[in-house]
Ligand SMILES: Nc1nc2c(ncn2[C@@H]2O[C@H](COP(=O)(O)OP(=O)(O)OP(=O)(O)O)[C@@H](O)[C@H]2O)c(=O)[nH]1
Ligand SMILES: Nc1nc2c(ncn2[C@@H]2O[C@H](COP(=O)(O)OP(=O)(O)OP(=O)(O)O)[C@@H](O)[C@H]2O)c(=O)[nH]1
Ligand SMILES: [Mg+2]
């Protein structure tokens with residue numbers, strides 16, 4: 001069994017050990033948020049905000065703090081993520097999945113395909129990662145598992161050409177959704193990032209009628225670098241949503257709060273395991289509750 | 296990045312005071328706050344940061360920093376020295392068995408870079424005149440075996456597999472037999488990525504360990520990891536015993552504070568740094584470079600030299 005250890009315990013101990021709300025208490029709260037990967041800036045802002053509100057509303061009971069904090073965090077997320085679901089209507093739609101290496105792009109694609117297929121949609125996958133060893137084989141296995149077609153070329157071929165073929169196949173087979181895998185790329189690699197621009201052009205030219213969604217996959221284990229990832233990917237391509245993976249671990253993925261605040265990109269889906277069903281729609285309340293160790 | 300100029304910031308904070316003569320303890324505390332923020336922003340674990348700051352503070356206050364004409368540089372120097380010391384010395388050596396084969400086991404979270412790094416190590420060892428064998432011990436991830444086979448093919452190192460229907464423990468045992476028979480003097484066992492809290496899969500690693508008694512269990516850690524790096528490292532080390540760490544994806548622009556966290560928790564050497572997807576992209580780990588990187592002060596040494 002998997003044990004979860006949140007910050008609830010810590011907060012509860014904390015409020016119990018304080019008779020009144022003072023600077024020391026704020027300092028400890030600061031630590032708790034930092035430990036959840038919110039980052040320094042976001043933590044400071046959240047704490048300042050909390051401090052203001054406590055002053056304004058003349059709150060003196062330390063027990064109130066947790067709810068106030070949860071409120072604040074959820075509201076940052078809600079501003080951009082509330083009710084945001086995968087945008088695949090009207091058909092046809094094309095979903096481009098991008099991100100740095102090993103975050104869970106290919107796995108998430110398998111899960112999304114499964115989800116969409118269950119909704120009665122016809123899905124086609126395109127193996128746009130022609131670089132990593134056996135990347136297409138991996139996607140093919142997912143395609144077989146889910147029961148959807150996979151368009152692939154040989155290793156080393158041009159990814160844009162795979163996407164091109166994927167689009168033609170999606171049209172010919174009257175697919176509702178084409179999901180394109182791409183190779184993991186670090187955002188600081190100019191040439192690899194430019195490749196995404198090339199893929200965008202193909203989509204624009206060949207499938208302009210399609211509803212377009214570009215998902216950036218982030219690993220919840222990642223620290224502050226995720227902000228940089230989101231920033232740069234957003235500059236290069238039109239990111240429409242985030243997928244936060246590996247939330248079944250002990251990392252809380254608090255960095256998405258910072259991303260939401262700074263970049264206004266909604267979190268749409270979360271990955272909570274390696275199986276086909278381990279994908280959930282994002283819910284800010286549940287996410288913040290998990291951040292506090294509540295299931 | 297926000298903390299690109301920690302060195303500069305410290306300079307500014309402290310040089311303002313130069314004219315006033317001595318730097319006080321309070322000024323040092325102010326400088327320490329900057330250092331603390333920089334480390335947190337670099338994803339160094341909170342507790343590790345606290346301990347570190349206390350140590351540096353003690354040394355700074357106890358030394359002649361306060362009297363110095365260039366307190367900024369002095370503090371940077373101390374920070375850098377302490378950080379480098381914490382990061383360990385250069386120990387990019389692998390332990391080889393007196394009686395081959397040397398058994399190396401790669402472990403870590405999902406997607407950290409185990410399979411790729413196994414290929415890189417195989418290549419490096421081959422260059423050193425060894426006859427490595429790659430062992431496909433990941434039976435779970437789709438196409439994991441194929442991935443290792445492709446990587447093995449690229450570096451021209453044989454890959455041992457029994458497919459994905461045999462348990463990893465049995466695979467490891469059979470691989471050892473195979474290595475003995477075929478004169479492979481190093482055996483690199485790739486394992487499936489797993490969460491440190493997944494008890495069943497952690498037990499599987501323990502079983503592999505007792506079956507083949509590896510000489511090196513290497514924990515592969517993504518350098519972009521955040522605050523949770525300490526939990527991961529602690530669990531793997533407690534439950535399995537880790538002999539060394541490999542930091543991957545350092546070709547990115549992460550500060551890589553996880554390095555410090557993992558090191559502080561396990562006290563095991565970081566042996567290699569992986570800097571790319573290609574199979575040559577593996578280097579010995581340089582503690583001093585990592586220290587500067589975490590602090591965001593590539594030019595720290597030149598700054599100090601100017602002082
Ligand atoms: N525990 C857990 N593991 C996951 C999750 N999503 C993906 N993984 C695992 O993470 C590893 C990497 O996943 P991939 O889907 O191959 O990641 P990727 O982004 O396509 O990787 P590259 O194509 O190499 O850049 C695999 O072992 C997956 O099983 C998740 O939500 N939870
Ligand atoms: N940029 C960069 N990418 C790397 C590095 N090391 C590995 N990768 C990439 O990271 C991704 C994951 O690497 P793998 O070797 O498959 O990771 P793994 O730990 O075996 O993954 P699982 O078996 O799914 O747990 C792949 O896209 C690799 O090409 C590195 O040093 N730099
Ligand atoms: Mg992939």
Ligand SMILES: [Mg+2]
Nearest residue numbers: 409410433439
């Ligand atoms: Mg692997």
